[in-house]
Amino acid sequence: MEERIAGGYDPFVLPFMIGIVFILTYLLIALIRIICIMPKSDRKRLGLSLLKPKIIYKNIKDIFGDCLLHLKIFKCNPLLGYMHASIAFGWFMLIVIGHIEVALFTPQRNGIIYYPLFYRYFVAEQTPTPKGSLFFFLMDFFLLIVLSGIGLAMLKRIRSSALGMKRTTKPCVADRIALYCLWAIFPLRLLAEGFTAEISGGGFLTKSTNTLLANFFGNDINVLPMWWAYSIVLGLFFLALPFSRYMHIPTEPLYILLRNAGIKPSHPRKGIAEAEIYSCSSCGICLDACPMNTQKKNIKYSSVYFIRFLRKNNTQKTNEIADKCLMCGKCVAACPVSVDSCALKQSQRSTITNKLPYNYSFLNDVTIHSETHISDINAQSGSDNNNVLYFAGCMTHLTPAIIKSMTSIFETVKEKYVFADKDGGICCGRPLILAGRTDAAKEVIEKNRELVRNSGCKTIVLSCPICMKVFKEEYNLQGVTILHHTQYINNLILQGRLKLNKSEESFVYHDPCELGRGCNIYNEPRNVISAIGELKKADKEKDKSICCGGSLGSLTLDYADRTQITRESLQALTIENPDKIVTACPLCLKTFGDQSDTPVIDIAQAVADNIK
C-alpha cells in the first residue's frame, strides 16, 4: 500500500480533529479533577493498587471483560451482550488494526491522530498483495461486526422487547445527538470506504458496496462528501460525548481501576463517585431489575435516573430518589458496569442526615448480658473462648419464634453460648448506615464491638442478615468468626452435630437481600433445606431474588407500594406451589407473614421442627 495524497492531509479531517482535541482535553481535565478531589487516603490506595500484580491482572481482565466484551450482559442476555460487545470490541479492533496498518505501511505518518481513521482515503493499493488483502479483510470484517451491533441497537430503540428488555431509558437531548451520531458513524464509514474502494482497493464488504453503489450514484463525486460526512459525524459525537451517556466509554476503565483498588464512595460527587456516575451507560438494565417498577409510576425512581440527576446536580430529585430506594441491591447485581448505586444513594442521604444531631452517651451504661447458657454439663469452665455469642438483633426480638427455635437448636447440640441481647441490646448500626447516618452508626458499632471483644467469644451467630452485613463490613473483628444462623446450622449438619429428619414437605427459599446480595450467602440455606425436605425453585432466585417489600432501606416508600412488591415477590416464590416458604430474615418473615397464603417460616423454625 502506498500513500496516494501527498502531505497526508485534506481539510475534511478538520471536524474530526476539533472533536478529538476537545474530548481529549476534556478527559484530561476531568481526570485531574477527579484525582484532586479524591480524599488523600483513597489516592494513596489507588497508587498502591497500581503496583500490585494481582490487582493489575484484575484490572486488565475487568477492562477487557467489562468494557470491551461485556461478558456480564452476555451471561444474562446473550443477544443484548452481543449488541454491546460487537460495537465496543469491533470499534476497538478497528482502531487497533488501523494503527497497525499505519505503522506497517506508512510509518512516516505514525502519531498523526486522524490518519488511521481516514487511512483508506489517503492510502491505496495499486496491485493486490496478500498482506494488503488480509488487512482489507480484517477491517471489513470488524466493520461488519460493528454494523450488526448498530442494527441491533436501532431495533432495541424501536422494540426493546426484541432484545429481552421490558423497558428502556428515555434519552436526553445530548444522548440523542450522540446516539444518532453513533448510529451514523459506521454506515457513513462504510459508504466513504465503499465509494473510495475503486481507487484504494477494499475487502469483501467495501468492494461489493462499491460495485453496488457505483451503478446507482457513480463514484468520484461521492467520495469527498462521504468522507466529510464521516468526519463531521465523528466530530459531533466527540463534542456531544461529555454531556451524553456515552461518557461511560472513556470513564469505565478509570472506574474499574478505582473499584479494584477497593475505594468506596464517601460523597455522592467526589472521587470514585464521580467516576462511577459517569460510568453509567444508561443502558436501562436496572429498570427491569428494580422491584418498585412493577408499578409504572415508580420507574422515575430507578437508579439510572438517580445517576442522571446526580450528574445534573439536581439535588431535589436526587434526594427524592435516594430516599425512596429500597437498597435491595438488585440493580447493583444486574449492572453491567457494577455501578454501586446503593452506596451512592447512601452517601447522598449522608449529605443531609449526617448533619442531624444525636446523643448516644447513654451507651456507656450498657453491659452485655453475661449469663452463659451451659447446655453441656461437662463443659470445662476454662474453655470460655470457645463460647458462641448469639446476637439475635432487634428485628428478631419481634419474631420470637426464631429465638425459640435457635435456643432449642443450641440446646440440642449442647452448645455453650452467651445470648448477647437477651435482655435487649444495642442496634447493630445498619439502619443508621442505610439512612446515611454514618457518624452516628460509628458510635453504636464501636460500643457493640467492645461488648463482643469483652465477651471473649470466638464465634458470633446472628439471626438477622441486616446485622450480619454490618458486622462483616464495619465491625473489624479479626479472629472472630461471624456466622449467620443459616451458616451455623449448615456447619452443625456437616459436622454431624445436628441430626435432622427429612420430611415429605416441600419448601421454597427466599433469598433475603441483605443475606444474598448483601453477604453472598446463597448455598448454605439451600443445603440446610435439602436436609429437611424437598427444595423447590422460585421464579427469581439468588441475586435476582425480589425484595420482600419490608426493607428498611427505603425512607419514604409508602405501604401500598410495599404491599405491591410483597405480592410480586410472593408470586415469584410460589410458582411451584411449595408447602412452605422459608426465609432467613426476621424482616422478610414478618412482611411475608402478613400477606402470604402459603405459610412462611424462618429456616431456624424449619430446622427446629425437624430435629431427630
Add this chain to the structure above:
Amino acid sequence: MKTDLYKNYIKNANTHRMNNNVIIIGGGPSGLEASAQLHKMGYKVFLIEKDSQLGGHLAKWDRLFPDSIEAKSILENILENINGVKYFLNTEVESITLLDKEYNVILSNGTTIPATAILVACGFDLFPAEKKEEYGYGIYDHVITNADLENWFKTGLDDRIVKNPKRIGFVHCVGSRDEKAGNRYCSKVCCATAVKQACEVKEAFPDAEVFCFYMDLRMFGKGYEELYLKAQKDYGVRFIRGRVSEVAENIDKQLVIKAEDTLSGKPVKVTLDLLVLMAGMKNCVSSAKIANLFSLKTDEYGFFTGKDSIYKLQYSNKEGIFHAGACTGPKTLPESLHEARAAALAIDNYIKSLE
C-alpha cells in the same frame, strides 16, 4: 264502607310481602334481628349461616359492655323472634343469577331459592393475633386474646391462665390502627371491651395487678367513660399510654413486656403472668367470595361499602342487595341491631317499590 277500604288497603299492603322471598346471609346478631323483623312483616325469610350454630360472635361472648349484661340473655331475646324463619346451618352461597328482578340463589347444600332481596350480614372476623408475632400469641404459653378470655369467663377452661396470676396485661389495638398489619382503621369496640374485661379479670383475681397498654382510649358511647373511671377508681386498673414493643418469655414462662410510657416519657418493663391481646375486627373471611359472587364493592380492607357512608349505608351498589352490621366496618352490638332493623325497612320499601 270505611272498614272495607281499610281491609282492602291492609290486604294490598301485605300481599307483596307474602309473595316475596328474602335471603339473609349471616346468622349473627344483625342477620338474626333483620330476619326477625322481616318475618314479622310477613316476608318469607331464609337465613344462611356458614357456622354450625346461630348467634355469631355474640354466642361466644360472656358479658357485654358497658353494663355487663349477659350476652346469652340478649341472644335469647333475639332468637325468640325468629320462630318460623327457615334457616340453614353449615351452609354457604354457591352461586347467584339475576332473572328479571329476581335473584336465584344456589346454596352449598343444593337448595335453590328465588329471592327478591338479599341482605348481606356476614359480619366480621377477629384479627388473627398470631400475625403480630412480636406479642407471642401461639408462641408463648400465657398469651391469649380477648375472645379467649371471654371463653374462659364462660367456661372457666383455659390452660394458659394460671391459678393465681400476680400481674395481667392488656394490649389494645392488636391489628387495628396498625398500617403494618394492613389495617389503618380503628376497630371501635376493643377499648371498651378491654376496660370491661380488665374489671372482670380483677373481679376474678382480686390480688392481681392489671395493666392496660393503650394508644388512645376511645370511650365514645353512653356509659363508657364512666366505665373507664370505675376501672381506675374501683378496680385499680393501671392504664399506661404506650404501645408494647416486644414480649419475651423468661425461664419461668412468665412474660417480659417492654413498652414505653409516653406520658412520663420512660421505657417500662413489666413481668406478667398473663397477657391479653385485644384483637381487632377484620373483614369476614367469606366476604371476598360474596363480593365476587354478587359483584359488590368493598373498601381496601375488604369491608363492603354502602351507597354512601351516612344516608344509604344499608344499600349496596347492586339493586336488591342490602347490608347490615359489621360487614361494612367495625360496629358495636347496638349499632348492628339498629342497622338490621333499618335494613329490614329498606328491603320492605324496595320490594313495595317493585309492585
